[in-house]
Amino acid sequence: xxxxxxxxxxxxxxxxxxxxxxxxxxxxxxxxxxxxxxxxxxxxxxxxxxxxxxxxxxxxxxxxxxxxxxxxxxxxxxxxxxxxxxxxxxxxxxxxxxxxxxxxxxxxxxxxxxxxxxxxxxxxxxxxxxxxxxxxxxxxxxxxxxxxxxxxxxxxxxxxxxxxxxxxxxxxxxxxxxxxxxxxxxxxxxxxxxxxxxxxxxxxxxxxxxxxxxxxxxxxxxxxxxxxxxxxxxxxxxxxxxxxxxxxxxxxxxxxxxxxxxxxxxxxxxxxxxxxxxxxxxxxxxxxxxxxxxxxxxxxxxxxxxxxxxxxxxxxxxxxxxxxxxxxxxxxxxxxxxxx
Amino acid sequence: xxxxxxxxxxxxxxxxxxxxxxxxxxxxxxxxxxxxxxxxxxxxxxxxxxxxxxxxxxxxxxxxxxxxxxxxxxxxxxxxxxxxxxxxxxxxxxxxxxxxxxxxxxxxxxxxxxxxxxxxxxxxxxxxxxxxxxxxxxxxxxxxxxxxxxxxxxxxxxxxxxxxxxxxxxxxxxxxxxxxxxxxxxxxxxxxxxxxxxxxxxxxxxxxxxxxxxxxxxxxxxxxxxxxxxxxxxxxxxxxxxxxxxxxxxxxxxxxxxxxxxxxxxxxxxxxxxxxxxxxxxxxxxxxxxxxxxxxxxxxxxxxxxxxxxxxxxxxxxxxxx
Numbered sequence: 037x038x039x040x041x042x043x044x045x046x047x048x049x050x051x052x053x054x055x056x057x058x059x060x061x062x063x064x065x066x067x068x069x070x071x072x073x074x075x076x077x078x079x080x081x082x083x084x085x086x087x088x089x090x091x092x093x094x095x096x097x098x099x100x101x102x103x104x105x106x107x108x109x110x111x112x113x114x115x116x117x118x119x120x121x122x123x124x125x126x127x128x129x130x131x132x133x134x135x136x137x138x139x140x141x142x143x144x145x146x147x148x149x150x151x152x153x154x155x156x157x158x159x160x161x162x163x164x165x166x167x168x169x170x171x172x173x174x175x176x177x178x179x180x181x182x183x184x185x186x187x188x189x190x191x192x193x194x195x196x197x198x199x200x201x202x203x204x205x206x207x208x209x210x211x212x213x214x215x216x217x218x219x220x221x222x223x224x225x226x227x228x229x230x231x232x233x234x235x236x237x238x239x240x241x242x243x244x245x246x247x248x249x250x251x252x253x254x255x256x257x258x259x260x261x262x263x264x265x266x267x268x269x270x271x272x273x274x275x276x277x278x279x280x281x282x283x284x285x286x287x288x289x290x291x292x293x294x295x296x297x298x299x300x301x302x303x304x305x306x307x308x309x310x311x312x313x314x315x316x317x318x319x320x321x322x323x324x325x326x327x328x329x330x331x332x333x334x335x336x337x338x339x340x341x342x343x344x345x346x347x348x349x350x351x352x353x354x355x356x357x358x359x360x361x362x363x364x365x366x367x368x369x370x371x372x373x374x375x376x
Numbered sequence: 377x378x379x380x381x382x383x384x385x386x387x388x389x390x391x392x393x394x395x396x397x398x399x400x401x402x403x404x405x406x407x408x409x410x411x412x413x414x415x416x417x418x419x420x421x422x423x424x425x426x427x428x429x430x431x432x433x434x435x436x437x438x439x440x441x442x443x444x445x446x447x448x449x450x451x452x453x454x455x456x457x458x459x460x461x462x463x464x465x466x467x468x469x470x471x472x473x474x475x476x477x478x479x480x481x482x483x484x485x486x487x488x489x490x491x492x493x494x495x496x497x498x499x500x501x502x503x504x505x506x507x508x509x510x511x512x513x514x515x516x517x518x519x520x521x522x523x524x525x526x527x528x529x530x531x532x533x534x535x536x537x538x539x540x541x542x543x544x545x546x547x548x549x550x551x552x553x554x555x556x557x558x559x560x561x562x563x564x565x566x567x568x569x570x571x572x573x574x575x576x577x578x579x580x581x582x583x584x585x586x587x588x589x590x591x592x593x594x595x596x597x598x599x600x601x602x603x604x605x606x607x608x609x610x611x612x613x614x615x616x617x618x619x620x621x622x623x624x625x626x627x628x629x630x631x632x633x634x635x636x637x638x639x640x641x642x643x644x645x646x647x648x649x650x651x652x653x654x655x656x657x658x659x660x661x662x663x664x665x666x667x668x669x670x671x672x673x674x675x676x677x678x679x680x681x682x683x684x685x686x687x688x689x690x691x692x693x694x695x696x697x698x
Contacts (some may be wrong), residue, residue, distance in 0.1 A: 106447075136525070143478045151446050151481045159474065161466050167436035168471065171443025171451075178400055178426065178449060203436035203581055365513035366474070367482035367537045 040106025046271040050326045056098045060090035063114035066343045086112035088288035091313035094119040095128045095261040099269035106164035106172045108156040108189040111146045126345040134353035141356030161194035173213040188216040194225020213270035220248045227299045240282045248278040255285030258317035382549035384523045385415045388530035391459040393423045400426040403454030407424035425535045438467035458489035472539040473514035482537040491543040498664040498673035509541040510612040516540045521585035523554035530560030545583040548679035567615035573604035575626035583610040620653045627658035637665035642689040659698035
């Protein structure tokens with residue numbers, strides 16, 4: 037049965053939790069392999085992991101309806117991408133520079149998307165997607181198709197300092213669009229800590245300034261993430277205007293795999309924010325009776341094999357050929373400037 | 377009965393809204409107020425809900441347009457002044473300009489930039505941004521110089537699947553009039569011979585086409601020179617066929633623009649003619665632009681900052697004397 041707003045609302049807590057955990061697991065297993073491939077020199081550029089952010093990201097992605105909603109993931113959103121329906125092979129191909137992937141070697145790593153399916157391809161300039169998602173929603177309103185749909189995007193603590201974030205969220209609020217902005221406050225923007233990024237006590241304070249509803253959630257608490265994302269997305273879908281979720285967590289890795297994150301103090305790593313949401317989630321699933329230990333181990337094996345197969349396949353793909361590349365930035369050839 | 381350049385832009389937007397349900401307008405003060413230059417006057421009433429005031433957020437204005445275009449609409453964004461598009465620069469060049477190449481999905485947005493100087497506008501309400509946007513891949517940049525082109529090129533811009541930066545000249549808004557709009561126009565990307573000649577070619581675009589024609593008329597009256605004026609119409613892509621054919625007839629080139637002199641459209645034209653048509657030249661190709669300072673406020677300074685018929689004639693006499 038295809039996902040619809042009703043089918044998501046009707047998911048039992050058990051079904052929802054299991055669905056999200058599986059997406060988190062796929063993201064973690066996939067990204068662990070990507071890190072190894074990077075360290076083995078098989079991936080050029082960089083590898084950016086969502087380690088520690090899976091619960092936040094996947095619980096958001098799981099509340100969105102593929103084919104209806106629009107989602108602009110950012111760099112630590114493998115969990116959300118997977119939950120929204122991105123196939124492993126798309127990620128594998130983009131990281132490995134396959135000519136077959138959605139970006140065909142023209143862009144790499146997390147700068148990928150399937151805009152025709154409602155998953156936008158991020159640019160590196162932070163905050164830029166907020167207004168683009170809002171514009172997509174504005175279009176649906178003009179087309180008379182907005183009812184029951186939402187748009188969502190994720191952003192980090194650092195990106196909340198950009199003008200684009202402010203302009204985009206403000207414009208969405210003015211239009212009262214069903215936009216859900218999830219701020220993953222992972223304490224560091226690359227190496228810059230929160231106290232050099234913003235002066236308000238809590239980023240949540242900003243929601244009021246934009247006239248949007250704000251939610252605060254412990255991003256390491258799997259069940260809390262599920263509950264809050266479901267509520268925020270449902271509220272936007274009901275016509276409650278933009279929603280802003282601020283999730284507190286710690287990035288459990290460097291900015292990218294090139295970064296040892298030596299600037300993160302031990303006290304934070306050992307504190308409550310430093311706990312791994314995967315472990316918390318596994319514990320909560322078992323404790324709530326949503327899954328058995330043995331089942332989790334089976335999922336690990338099953339998803340691990342799927343990830344491995346996709347990465348192996350992507351490595352066998354043809355690489356982009358500069359001689360056969362269409363060096364054309366315009367879609368309409370008559371506007372091409374052949375001598376440019 | 378006559379129609380002005382800004383009327384043509386208003387008419388074109390009226391036509392677009394009437395004929396194409398995908399079109400909507402987004403910009404500052406464009407709804408009931410009708411826009412700072414009245415280019416959207418009356419449209420909000422005629423097309424309720426489709427002419428939307430934006431916050432003063434140029435970045436978000438273009439971001440919204442990009443998202444709407446990806447969702448199947450044909451947004452036309454009015455920047456209040458071209459100068460303010462610097463705030464939207466990232467969305468235009470990095471988001472709209474790269475999108476088709478990266479994803480295979482084009483972004484059919486049209487960004488209207490009220491461009492160029494008028495007396496008293498000063499440094500931040502006078503800029504010409506066409507070179508900046510032309511530099512980046514993936515953007516079509518048009519610079520209509522006539523009333524009919526203002527009309528037809530706006531329709532053509534919206535019809536294009538790719539993002540278009542539509543540079544409309546503020547000085548032409550009310551000063552330039554035509555008795556009617558031509559039934560048809562050449563396609564985007566095609567230049568026009570505005571004034572035929574045989575002794576030298578001036579390649580110009582936007583308001584400078586009119587200054588070039590004035591200079592050419594003087595040179596004819598004063599010295600009998602026959603100067604050909606080529607109106608580029610579209611600066612990206614550049615119609616080098618028309619430019620080179622003109623230089624082949626005349627052997628001499630002046631590339632004329634109102635923008636700042638470092639780099640830019642005139643530099644591109646001279647570079648292309650020098651490399652692709654060196655053998656056609658009887659004299660070193662020349663460029664003439666504004667001065668390399670911010671655009672000054674006072675009319676005396678402003679008039680001396682940009683090329684004028686007088687200074688164009690001086691440049692042409694040097695070119696013709698070589």
